[in-house]
Amino acid sequence: MTATLSFDGITFLREWLAAPLRVGALAPSGATLARAITAEIGPEMGPVIELGPGTGVFTRALLDRGVAERDLTLVEAGSEFAVMLEARFPEARVLWMDASRLRAVDLFGGGQAGAVVSGLPLLSMSPRKVVAILDGAFRHLKPGGAFYQFTYGPGCPAPRPILDRLGLKASRVGRALSNVPPATVYRIQRRSQRHPTEGWR
Helix, strand or coil, X not given: CHHHHHHHHHXXXXXXXXXXXXXXXXXXXXXXXXXXXXXXXXXXXXXXXXXXXXXXXXXXXXXXCCCCHHHEEEEECCHHHHHHHHHHCCCCEEEECCHHHHHHCCCCCCCCEEEEXXXXXXXXXXXXXXXXXXXXXXXXXXXXXXEXXXXXXXXXXXXXXXXXXXCEEEEEEEEECCCCCCEEEEEEEECCCCCHHHHHC
16 A cells, blocks of 8 residues: 555656646545545436546545546556556546546436536636536536535635636635645536525435
8 A cells, every 4th residue: 555655656756747727736635535425425426527636535435435447537648657557546537638628528328417626726727717627518518517616725626707708606615634735626617506405404
């Protein structure tokens, strides 16, 4: 396990050195954050899209939640990460591409995903790119589907004007205080819809 973590850390550092704004962190996210960002996701939601999976920390958490590996589409712009993901999750679909191009890709042959999990550093991206990522992601989400995003910042990393423009709303749904650094998880949805769990709370 130590050797694997060391290898992941080295790979993460190399990708960060090559493109620090794209990677956005010096080390992979921790298990606490992985559990927090996947807490509302299960196999009943259908296909799941993961944006910026890196070394696969969130991917493993999705599998632990019961999501079938074959139902995962992993969108990764880093070449070393993409190769690593293909080896670790051979039944998943790995796309080596920028997540801002999602709108132009037919992911499910007319079908739609139930959730998107994002490890992308939205705070370091231009507003235009954030719009492209969210717009593309929601074009692949079924009604009631949700986009889960974490941040190290004090508020939602998708600014209110962008959410308003796209007809979206954000709710804080979790925290990972033991993560380094501490992180907060947001659920982003279309404004006209309620998340299935909201009626239970």
